[in-house]
Amino acid sequence: MTTLLIVDAANVVGSVPDGWWRDREEAARRLRDALVPYAGAGLAERPGPLDIVLVVEGSARGVEPVPGVRVDPAPGSGDDRIVALVAEAGAPCVVVTADRELRRRVAALGAETVGPRAVYGGR
Numbered sequence: 001m002t003t004l005l006i007v008d009a010a011n012v013v014g015s016v017p018d019g020w021w022r023d024r025e026e027a028a029r030r031l032r033d034a035l036v037p038y039a040g041a042g043l044a045e046r047p048g049p050l051d052i053v054l055v056v057e058g059s060a061r062g063v064e065p066v067p068g069v070r071v072d073p074a075p076g077s078g079d080d081r082i083v084a085l086v087a088e089a090g091a092p093c094v095v096v097t098a099d100r101e102l103r104r105r106v107a108a109l110g111a112e113t114v115g116p117r118a119v120y121g122g123r
Contacts, residue, residue, distance in 0.1 A: 004089050005043070005050045006111075007035060007119065008097035010057055010078055015098060015116040028060035032069050034120055039068030043118055046094060055082050079105070086111045 013020045013027045020027035032054050042048030052069045057078035065071040074081035079102045086093050086109045093111035096119055097103060103113045 001091050002049055002051050003042075003046050004085075004091045004093045005038065005046070005052045006082055006085050006093060006095045007031070007052065007054045008078060008082055008095065008099060008102060009054050009060060009063075011097045011099050011102070012116040012120050013060075016120065024059045025062050028054070028056050028063045031120055032063055032066060032071065036066060036068045038119060043094070043114070051091065053085060055085070057081075082106065083109070 009028045009031055013031050035052050035054060038048070039050055039052050040048045042050055053072050054069055055072045055074055055078050056063050057074040061073040063071050072081060072085065079099065082095060082102060083105050086095065086106045095106045095111050095113050096116060097113065098115050106113060
């Protein structure tokens, strides 16, 4: 069964002080593009393929999907959308975020969590 990798775009982008605040949409695009290789290769402890969903909110809602990475524009809170995706998933889930409260919420639903460095900024 393919693992669903759900990425909290706002949290992951915010973990790297690279000027993301000047253009949040472009920062989310850079993250999306950085995620593409993981779709086939997987993560260190999760071999590929992975089904990757990048959850965006606010001004990053205009980011389009690319092959290997679906983009889910949260209608409200990105955290709430991530929790809903985990609850709806029919597959094992890994959520990428450093947000402690979000980690707690998704762990209660059976998802694993990893920090932003697993996919962005720490390579």
